[in-house]
Amino acid sequence: MTRPLVYSAVTTAFGQDGSLDLASTRRLFAHALAGGVDALFVNGTTAEFPALTLTERQALLAAAVEVAGADRVVAHVGAASPYQTAILTADARALGIRKLSVLTPFYMPSAIDGVREQVSAAVHAAPDAEIFLYLFPDRTGVQLTPAEGAAIIEEFDLAGAKISIAGTDYLAQLVAALSSPRTVLSGNDGLLREVVAAGGAGVVSGVSSAIPAPFAELADAIGEGDQDRQQSIAARVSEIVPVLGPSIAALKIAQREQGLIETAVCRMAIDIPDERWVAKITHVLATASPETSSRVA
Template sequence: MLKLHGTGVALITPFNDNSSIDFPGLEKLIEHVIHGGVDYLVVAGTTAESATLSKTEKKEVLEACIKYNAGRLPIVYGLGGNNTQAILDEIEETDFSQIDAVLSVSPYYNKPTQAGIIAHYSLIADHSPVPVILYNVPGRTMSNVSFQTTIQLAQHPNIIGMKEASGDLSQCMRIAARMPEDFLLISGDDILTPSMRVIGGQGVISVLANAYPEIFKTICHGNLDESKKAAFRLLDINPLMYEESNPVGLKFLMKELGICGHTVRLPLLPASESLKERIKNLKL
């Protein structure tokens, strides 16, 4: 899966002022990130506010991304949740002909045991016609996928990688030390990407690459000195992307860059005036 090395951009879903999907904005976003040098597109992930998209809308977003991409980059599709059977049903209903892999977030809210996580992902991988990338983000799911669980799941022939967003470099190192040679260890934290490269990571699935794809091209493909210097440029603005929950800050930044609007769907609210001012002052 060398084509999934480098920068995967976790695409936002642009909305019009009335909260309908802004398809021209989505097309403009895709052109922006492709010309900026990202390596693959991640469609309908958590940054896309997929939790607030209906099944029909999610399908429409996927079809639009495939159309606008026009075969230029690999596409990874977000298929995850805390209802295992519902994910299996969605797999059955999805056309995978132009999807290269699935990104599946670990079950949230339920707080399953590690054995439950293994059973969940094993069923998804058994049923998916394309390879599966695991996604560990305990800050949102309230449930960590341990390094032992990751290594066990890495033995499944249809599980090819892990997006690690635990922020725990020690855990990431333990995965890197034991993972199969062809397993993809992917940073889920933009700022930690150079560190992940050092220990054996193969890139990032990024939030800020929506805004700054050129910077992430350097972070992922420059030498290590160039990589860390590029990441240092994002140190101040990166926390603002999460202060009022992702993608609130990011969407305002995208508006400031003239890519698309800043509308988010409830229960999220648009950026506060305080956050807007700080993003304006720090945007690159």
């Protein structure tokens, strides 16, 4: 069986004052790659992209290329406007990045014509790129049926899609609606086996930016067809994802406690985990990485 893909949606490190910490973010990039992920998904939701300037997003892409090489970077170029999306797309291509992800419009109400305009901006700025349609209706408010999503992908001859929708039903329906094979990825990083069974090519995993190895190991086991190993690793993943997955703040606490970042500061207004949640993070780190000391305060 073909080994599924694991792209790591990496957080952005900030200083105590909220300023961009590129040195720590580089460590996060290297950490994810060392854990076995296939590529870095940069400037996505997990990276708090709405709170980043265009210049900061370009700097983060440049840092990712330095660490991973352009072929192992997926640049999220979605923005609130097609104008900004075109600028971000040009920035990514100037760095040699060919894999791009375009979020649908957000904040202002938008239907399928607005999505076409957004995607068209990226396609015209980088006609030679591999572009993925990024669907996250809970954050954007943009609702496309699976058939509409498939139609956009085929109209613009996109490489595929990144779907952040709970479960795997939508993904399966979109895959079925496509007339030719495309790379369809899910943001449900705790469901890699289920995503593959639904016709997906892999996951874009935010949790892997803190603890990457189990996700890469599960992908290996699926590729090898090793059912017993899959079951064992999937059980580990199912313990990690519910603790770290719901919150960028939780991810950053886990990253800080591994010495990857200096602070767990989020630039966006994100609720901080309470003491009980922090205790669960401590337990997950101890189980996933026994050498990690328990320094959570």
